[in-house]
Amino acid sequence: MSVVECAFYLVHVFATISWLGAMYFNLVLIFPSYRAGAKDIQQERRMYQVQGTRAAYWLYAFIIxxxxxxxFLAVVQERSVLDSFLVIKISLLSVMAACHLIGSYFIWPRIMFSLGDEVRRYLNRYQFTMLVSAALGSLVVVITYVEHLAK
Incomplete structure (x- = not known):
């Protein structure tokens, strides 16, 4: 394995783990603490807004x-587009990214601009898309592990 390929492996693993870790950190720690610590839904929404504004750039960098x-690794390893592990991983990662985009570009604005009790419904939808995204990413990690065991 070349130094460049090793560097890309490290980038790939770090970016994937960071993407997943950020989502689980938000789902397990940050979002519940916002809900418990906010005096009302408007304050909770403001906390989401501050956190979302800071985290979005990092998360999209990790996705990219x-x-x-x-x-790059698939090309260097000369993997076939028909390789079943590769097809499954690309499919899951694509749905994972789509969940992220739906949450960010369709649900997030509704959280920020909704009135009254509507906010909770959209916050729950946003958290659900993040949970689905994180679960799919975890599945990709498991599939990758199984793939390497099979070799």
């Missing part, structure tokens, strides 16, 4: 690094 390094 995960995909680009994965594509």
């Amino acid at each position: 690094f995960t995909f680009s390094s994965g594509i």
Whole structure:
């Protein structure tokens, strides 16, 4: 394995783990603490807004690094587009990214601009898309582990 390929493996693993870790950290610690610590739904929404504004750039960078390094590694390893592990991983990562985009570009604005009790419904939807995304990412990690065991 070349130094460049090793570097791309490290980038791929770090970006994927960071992407998943950020989502689980939010789901397990941050979001419940916002709900418990806010005096009302408007304060909770403001906390989400501050956190979302800071985290979005990092998460999208991790998504881009995960995909680009994965594509580079697939090309360098001369993997076939028909390789079943590769097809499954690309499919799951694509749905994972789609969940992220739906949460960010369709649900997030509704959280920020909804009135009254509507906010809770959209917060729950946002958390659900993040949970689905994180679960799919975890499945990709398991599939990758199984793939390497099979070799």
